[in-house]
Amino acid sequence: MKPLPSRRRKTQGFSLGLFALCLATARSLQSQGVSLYIPHPTINATVKEDILLSVDYSCHGVPTIEWKYTSSWGAQKIVEWKPGTQANISQSHKDRVCTFDNGSIQLFSVGVRDSGYYIITVTEHLGSSQFGTIVLHVSEILYEDLHFVAVFLAFLAAVAAVLISLMWVCNKCAYKFQRKRRHKLKESTTEEIELQDVEC
Ligand SMILES: *[C@@H]1O[C@H](CO)[C@@H](O)[C@H](O)[C@H]1NC(C)=O
Ligand SMILES: *[C@@H]1O[C@H](CO)[C@@H](O)[C@H](O)[C@H]1NC(C)=O
Numbered sequence: 001m002k003p004l005p006s007r008r009r010k011t012q013g014f015s016l017g018l019f020a021l022c023l024a025t026a027r028s029l030q031s032q033g034v035s036l037y038i039p040h041p042t043i044n045a046t047v048k049e050d051i052l053l054s055v056d057y058s059c060h061g062v063p064t065i066e067w068k069y070t071s072s073w074g075a076q077k078i079v080e081w082k083p084g085t086q087a088n089i090s091q092s093h094k095d096r097v098c099t100f101d102n103g104s105i106q107l108f109s110v111g112v113r114d115s116g117y118y119i120i121t122v123t124e125h126l127g128s129s130q131f132g133t134i135v136l137h138v139s140e141i142l143y144e145d146l147h148f149v150a151v152f153l154a155f156l157a158a159v160a161a162v163l164i165s166l167m168w169v170c171n172k173c174a175y176k177f178q179r180k181r182r183h184k185l186k187e188s189t190t191e192e193i194e195l196q197d198v199e200c
């Protein structure tokens with residue numbers, strides 16, 4: 001009756017092994033899905049900037065990466081490629097886009113019309129895919145506007161300063177003149193005043 005428990009242990013060990021195998025298979029099936037990492041889902045930029053739409057992915061094998069662009073002006077494909085091969089860039093973005101092996105793309109010299117949603121789809125050769133979105137806001141260059149406003153304000157301030165000092169000088173002169181006149185008035189006769197008035 002001794003071998004029985006050992007046989008039991010064997011079957012137990014076997015089923016445990018089977019269970020572990022199932023777990024491993026499940027895990028490897030799970031990890032076959034694409035995972036996508038987007039550090040900056042919203043990007044604010046100004047006109048003429050070069051923008052990196054930065055992403056990173058992990059998956060099995062070499063995937064196909066596709067970027068699409070959607071805005072109120074419509075939707076269009078920007079680029080599609082397999083990392084390590086030549087990218088197929090759409091006519092609308094020729095010479096304006098470069099691609100990186102981690103799935104990121106760079107847009108050169110963006111304009112206000114480039115504002116919108118950029119959708120990346122990473123598709124594994126087995127068919128599973130994952131997509132992510134980056135929102136890009138492109139605004140007019142504020143700096144130059146601010147520069148102009150600053151110069152204009154400085155100009156106004158300078159004009160105001162000149163006017164104020166002029167007024168101050170005039171005020172002083174007028175005061176001196178009045179004092180002189182009062183002094184004269186005290187000394188002179190009414191006739192002289194009339195004469196002065198006539199002179200003026
Ligand atoms: C971008 O600008 C918006 C306002 O226009 C602001 O709410 C947002 O926080 C900004 N995002 C970044 C990443 O600077
Ligand atoms: C992707 O690659 C580019 C170029 O090498 C790099 O600048 C960017 O930071 C990378 N993105 C991520 C999320 O790692």
Ligand SMILES: *[C@@H]1O[C@H](CO)[C@@H](O)[C@H](O)[C@H]1NC(C)=O
Nearest residue numbers: 077080086087088089090091
């Ligand atoms: C590039 O894309 C266009 C349109 O999406 C397609 O017609 C063409 O066959 C593609 N070229 C390559 C080399 O994949």
